[in-house]
Structure formats: C-alpha cells, structure tokens
Amino acid sequence: MDAARQVRGLSSHDRLMRMLSPAVRTSLAVINWLCAPFTVHPSATVLPIGAPDMPATPIREVEAALSELDQKKQEWVALSADERADLVQLCLDKVVDVAREASLAGVAAHGSYGTGLTGEEMMNWTPVVMGMSDFVRSLRAHGQPAPIALWQRPNGQYAAEVFPQGMMECLFPGARGEVWIQQGKEPTQGRLYRDKNSTDKTKSGAVGLVLGAGNHVNIVIADILHMLLVEDQVVIVKMNPVNAFYGPYVEKALSAFHSRGFVKIVYGGADVGSFLCKSPMIAAVHLTGAEQTFNAIVWGGQPGAGKKPLDKIVSGELGCITPCIVFPGQWSESDLKRQAHSVAAGMIGNCSHNCCAHEIIVTSKDWPQRASFISHLRAALAKAPRRVAWYPRSREHYQKFFEEFPGAEKLGTGGSGQEDDPTSPWGFASGLSPEEAQTKRENWCGVLQEVCLPDCGKDIDKFCTEAVSFANDRCWGTLSCSMMVHPGTQRDSQHVVDRALEGLKYGTIVVNGPAYTGFGVMPLTWGAYPGNTLESIGSGNCFVHNTYLFDHPEKSVLRMPWVALPKPYWSHSFSNLEKTMDAALRFMARPSVVNLSKVILPACRSTM
Numbered sequence: 001m002d003a004a005r006q007v008r009g010l011s012s013h014d015r016l017m018r019m020l021s022p023a024v025r026t027s028l029a030v031i032n033w034l035c036a037p038f039t040v041h042p043s044a045t046v047l048p049i050g051a052p053d054m055p056a057t058p059i060r061e062v063e064a065a066l067s068e069l070d071q072k073k074q075e076w077v078a079l080s081a082d083e084r085a086d087l088v089q090l091c092l093d094k095v096v097d098v099a100r101e102a103s104l105a106g107v108a109a110h111g112s113y114g115t116g117l118t119g120e121e122m123m124n125w126t127p128v129v130m131g132m133s134d135f136v137r138s139l140r141a142h143g144q145p146a147p148i149a150l151w152q153r154p155n156g157q158y159a160a161e162v163f164p165q166g167m168m169e170c171l172f173p174g175a176r177g178e179v180w181i182q183q184g185k186e187p188t189q190g191r192l193y194r195d196k197n198s199t200d201k202t203k204s205g206a207v208g209l210v211l212g213a214g215n216h217v218n219i220v221i222a223d224i225l226h227m228l229l230v231e232d233q234v235v236i237v238k239m240n241p242v243n244a245f246y247g248p249y250v251e252k253a254l255s256a257f258h259s260r261g262f263v264k265i266v267y268g269g270a271d272v273g274s275f276l277c278k279s280p281m282i283a284a285v286h287l288t289g290a291e292q293t294f295n296a297i298v299w300g301g302q303p304g305a306g307k308k309p310l311d312k313i314v315s316g317e318l319g320c321i322t323p324c325i326v327f328p329g330q331w332s333e334s335d336l337k338r339q340a341h342s343v344a345a346g347m348i349g350n351c352s353h354n355c356c357a358h359e360i361i362v363t364s365k366d367w368p369q370r371a372s373f374i375s376h377l378r379a380a381l382a383k384a385p386r387r388v389a390w391y392p393r394s395r396e397h398y399q400k401f402f403e404e405f406p407g408a409e410k411l412g413t414g415g416s417g418q419e420d421d422p423t424s425p426w427g428f429a430s431g432l433s434p435e436e437a438q439t440k441r442e443n444w445c446g447v448l449q450e451v452c453l454p455d456c457g458k459d460i461d462k463f464c465t466e467a468v469s470f471a472n473d474r475c476w477g478t479l480s481c482s483m484m485v486h487p488g489t490q491r492d493s494q495h496v497v498d499r500a501l502e503g504l505k506y507g508t509i510v511v512n513g514p515a516y517t518g519f520g521v522m523p524l525t526w527g528a529y530p531g532n533t534l535e536s537i538g539s540g541n542c543f544v545h546n547t548y549l550f551d552h553p554e555k556s557v558l559r560m561p562w563v564a565l566p567k568p569y570w571s572h573s574f575s576n577l578e579k580t581m582d583a584a585l586r587f588m589a590r591p592s593v594v595n596l597s598k599v600i601l602p603a604c605r606s607t608m
Contacts, residue, residue, distance in 0.1 A: 006151045014148050025173045028565040035604040040576040042114035045414060048388050051109035054244035056268035065264040066281045069234045072261045073205025076234045081193050085139035090256035092132040096585045099125035102249035113385045116578025123581050127218045129588045131522035134547035135229055143190020143549050158187040162523035162548050167591040174561030177524050185552035192232055208233035209276050211287035214242030215353045219288050220250055226544040227286055236264045238273050284313040291318045294537050303535045315542035317527055319355040319442050320477025322515045325467045328367035329486035339484050340376035346514030348384050348572040352446045353391040356480045356516040359443055364463045365452035374430055384572060386412035386423035389445055398424055398445040404438055405429040439474045464496045468503045478529035479539040480508040482515040487562050501557055505529045513560035517570055523547050524556035566603045576606035
C-alpha cells in the first residue's frame with residue numbers, strides 16, 4: 001500500500017485473515033507437496049461440435065416483451081436495497097447448478113482442452129457467482145459496503161482495497177485488489193441507493209437494453225446485473241447469435257428477476273438489435289462488443305461532421321490490444337518458466353477470444369535474461385494443445401496476422417496436420433521493434449507479438465518510461481494490461497512500479513498475472529480508462545462490475561503474488577479444473593471452512 005495517509009484500516013475480521021495469510025500459504029505449500037504423487041493428469045481434448053441455433057424472436061413478441069417491461073419499471077425502482085438483495089440471493093442459491101448444466105452446452109460449442117471436461121467453462125462462471133455474492137453484501141449495506149481499507153496515495157488520490165475479503169483470502173492468498181478513485185473526487189459509494197434514501201421518492205423507471213457479448217456468458221449476466229442494480233433499469237437482453245444457446249441458462253440463472261418480469265430475453269440478429277435500439281421505450285443501451293458496432297448504433301456508421309448521435313444513453317466495453325509489460329530483473333530459472341507460462345495463459349484462454357487476451361509482450365532488448373524468458377514462453381506455447389477458433393471471422397484475423405508476419409512461429413500440440421484440421425497452432429512473432437508491431441486493431445485469435453524496447457540498458461526507470469509510453473500511445477485501447485515484476489524489483493524500485501501503475505492509462509492493471517484475472521475479480525471495476533467520447537469511443541465509456549459501487553472510479557489494480565498457491569486456477573493447463581471449479585463456485589456462494597477444504601484438495605492435485 002503506497003499510503004500517504006490511511007483513512008480506514010482493516011476490520012478485525014480482515015485483520016485476522018491477513019495475520020493468517022502466511023500460515024495459509026505455508027499450509028498450501030505443504031498440501032501441494034503431499035498431493036504431488038496423486039496429481040490428476042490432463043483430460044483428453046474434446047473438439048467442439050457446434051451450438052444449436054436459437055430462432056429469432058418475432059418482432060411482435062419483442063414489442064410485447066418491451067410493453068411488459070415498461071409496465072414493470074416503476075415497480076422496480078420502488079424496490080428497496082434489501083428487497084433487491086433478496087432477489088439476488090435467490091439467484092445465488094441456484095446459480096451453481098445452472099453453471100454445471102450450462103458448461104456442458106459450452107463444451108459442445110467451444111471444446112475442452114485438458115482441464116477436465118467442463119473445467120474452463122465452469123471457471124467462466126466464477127465472476128457470476130462472485131458478483132452475485134458481492135452484490136448481496138453491498139445491497140444489505142444499502143450501497144455503502146465498507147472497503148477492506150481506504151487511503152490516500154502520495155498525490156492525494158483515494159484508493160480502496162476491495163479484494164480478497166474474509167475467507168476469500170484463503171482462496172487467493174497474497175492477492176490484493178484496489179480501486180483507485182479519480183483525482184479530486186471523494187470515495188463516495190452507492191449514489192443510487194443514497195438517492196433512494198433521500199427525499200426523492202418519485203424517480204421515473206426506465207427500460208434498458210443489453211446487447212449481449214458473444215464470447216462469454218458471464219459478461220451477459222454481469223451486464224444485466226449492472227443495468228438492474230446500478231443503472232436502476234429493468235432489462236431486455238438481446239443475446240448475441242454467436243452464443244445465443246446460453247439464453248435459457250441466463251434465464252435460469254436470473255430466474256428470480258425473470259419471474260417477476262424485470263428481465264426479458266430475446267433472440268435475433270442485427271434487425272432485432274436495430275429495432276430495439278430505435279424503440280421509444282428503450283432509454284439506454286449497453287453493449288459489450290466492437291467499436292464498429294457501437295458507432296453503428298450511435299452514429300449509423302462512423303462519426304462525422306454534422307452527424308447527430310442516437311438520442312439515448314449508450315454505454316459500452318469495446319475491447320483492447322492488451323499489452324503485457326515484462327520488467328527486467330534478476331529472475332531464477334523457475335521464475336522465468338512460471339511467468340512465461342502465465343503470459344502464455346493470458347493469450348490461450350478461451351482460444352484468445354477475449355477483449356483482455358494478451359496480444360503484445362513488451363520486453364527490454366538489453367535484459368540479459370530476455371532470450372531465456374522467450375525460450376520458456378515458446379516452450380509453453382509449444383506444449384499447449386491447439387484449439388479450434390470458434391468465433392466468427394477469427395480465422396480471417398489469424399490468416400492476416402501471418403500475412404503481416406510471415407516469419408512468425410506456429411506452435412502447439414495436437415492437430416492432424418491435414419488441410420481439414422479444424423485446430424490452429426498458436427502464432428508467435430518475436431523480436432519486433434515498436435515500429436514493426438501491429439498495434440492498431442485486436443487480433444481476437446491465438447497470436448502473440450513480442451516488442452523489444454531498445455537502448456534501455458540496465459536503467460529500469462528508462463524502461464518504465466518507454467514501456468508506459470508504448471502501451472499508452474501505440475497500443476489501441478485502454479481496457480486492461482498486465483505487468484510482470486519480480487518482488488526484488490518491486491522492493492528496490494518501488495517508485496518505478498508505482499509510477500508505472502499511475503501512468504498507465506488502462507481501466508484495469510494486473511501485476512504478476514494474466515490481464516483477464518482482473519476481469520474475474522468482481523469487486524474491481526471493469527471498463528475503459530475514463531476520457532473517451534462518443535466521437536472517439538476507443539475501448540468504451542463506462543465501468544461495470546464495481547460491486548462496492550464506487551461513484552468515481554479511475555482504474556483498478558490487482559496485485560497477484562509472484563508464486564500463486566495452491567496453483568493458478570486460471571491457467572490453461574490446470575488439469576483438475578473441473579472438480580476444483582465445482583467446489584470453488586460452491587465456496588464462493590456459501591463460504592465456510594468445509595466448503596474451502598473441498599476446493600483446496602482438488603486444486604493441489606492438479607498438474608501445471
């Protein structure tokens with residue numbers, strides 16, 4: 001904590017958990033060692049067979065759904081925070097069973113690659129369960145949940161520690177999640193619920209539209225919860241045709257809201273989406289998708305002189321070229337191997353169909369251990385099973401990458417080698433200069449670039465300045481990034497690390513972990529760094545997640561331990577992920593020592 005002035009210290013419960021954290025880490029290390037002879041080997045690869053098509057909802061039924069929501073909007077705004085918490089709790093009580101059922105459907109659509117049949121699909125539900133649990137706590141506190149700690153940074157900016165709280169410390173020992181507040185703003189929370197407790201009892205209700213993301217079901221559910229609980233709107237959801245098969249599971253997961261008429265789900269393509277966006281009953285539109293889609297909704301195409309935007313509130317999270325900055329230092333061989341594996345995991349997950357997938361690694365050309373690190377990264381990619389790129393147009397992006405970088409390596413295990421092989425090797429272009437790298441668009445497929453910054457020598461200050469400048473000024477987007485920093489570097493050059501965290505203009509920064517881990521920690525904010533406009537929307541214009549309901553967030557920082565214990569659940573090679581995630585979801589829904597023990601044992605039996 002780079003505190004200049006602590007405002008609120010740890011609660012007695014959190015202080016106790018922090019005191020126990022070293023003992024927890026030691027115990028996990030011992031259990032890991034004891035479980036070594038009993039590790040679970042990777043499961044067989046299961047290739048996707050495709051998802052069932054969901055027929056488009058007829059426009060007359062869409063109109064009927066809108067009318068029903070319009071009649072429910074006043075009932076929704078009149079509900080108290082406690083009544084809303086009751087509804088979320090009803091969802092939380094059932095969501096783990098829904099996750100298991102939905103994950104089987106997800107495997108059919110996306111495949112399974114060594115983590116147990118439904119391991120990765122089950123992991124994708126952790127943000128849903130964590131978010132529901134956190135929202136229950138926040139709503140019980142009437143929108144004013146106390147952060148773990150609150151302080152002012154040396155520049156006067158407020159920062160709040162929000163993760164892990166309570167027994168979650170045992171599942172993520174050594175991790176620390178922070179929300180930084182915009183400079184000059186107070187760390188206020190839950191404006192909506194403060195207003196509900198004020199004299200204003202006549203607020204008009206509204207109907208919001210969520211255009212669902214196509215790559216993850218957890219995004220769809222998180223966006224719905226945001227519109228309900230933060231924007232105070234009843235919600236109609238148009239599922240993305242890519243993952244419309246998840247629609248019935250979204251309905252089940254949010255059955256408490258759906259049965260009361262506060263959420264409606266419809267299906268269809270651009271025609272249904274256009275109809276909804278233009279409907280006079282829709283007050284606001286939220287999407288997770290592409291910049292081009294956002295501009296089509298707001299401007300009817302690209303923004304231009306004389307054009308008038310859509311007369312509605314439109315918010316979005318729109319992707320990013322995610323850089324991973326590797327700070328030079330004195331690393332052991334095991335450090336090099338472990339962190340290279342982590343960088344690879346940040347690209348491989350979900351076949352790289354993530355807005356937070358690592359796309360560019362930034363290294364110092366003068367780092368003596370650079371060649372060894374890249375060798376370990378190459379080995380991690382070579383060992384990873386090839387996957388089927390299932391997202392539309394991702395194969396086109398993949399081919400374009402190799403046209404731009406014909407010398408890029410193709411790595412990975414498996415695959416038939418035949419022309420009709422549906423899997424694709426992982427692409428890796430290393431040793432690029434900043435000018436050679438492709439930094440203007442998301443690749444959205446399994447490819448990675450390494451950019452070497454020249455002339456930094458042993459000057460960590462200069463590398464920091466050059467790396468931050470490259471990430472901010474050359475890489476498109478401001479959604480998330482990551483940094484790999486040795487504990488020795490953090491200790492000896494703390495001012496440099498702090499300067500990087502302060503200077504990086506990204507909505508979420510992860511230290512010593514893949515960038516996508518920041519997405520999964522729901523107390524953190526998720527969204528573009530503030531400052532984008534409708535005319536130049538970039539990565540978007542809003543924050544979601546944010547279960548502590550901060551009114552003025554600037555960015556979130558997730559600090560992960562250099563060595564994750566028991567093992568990093570988020571790794572693409574976590575062999576016992578299916579059993580671990582089944583237990584972890586139940587623990588997140590109902591934290592207890594018994595449920596925690598059911599997570600630790602299968603986690604320690606995983607290979608890496």
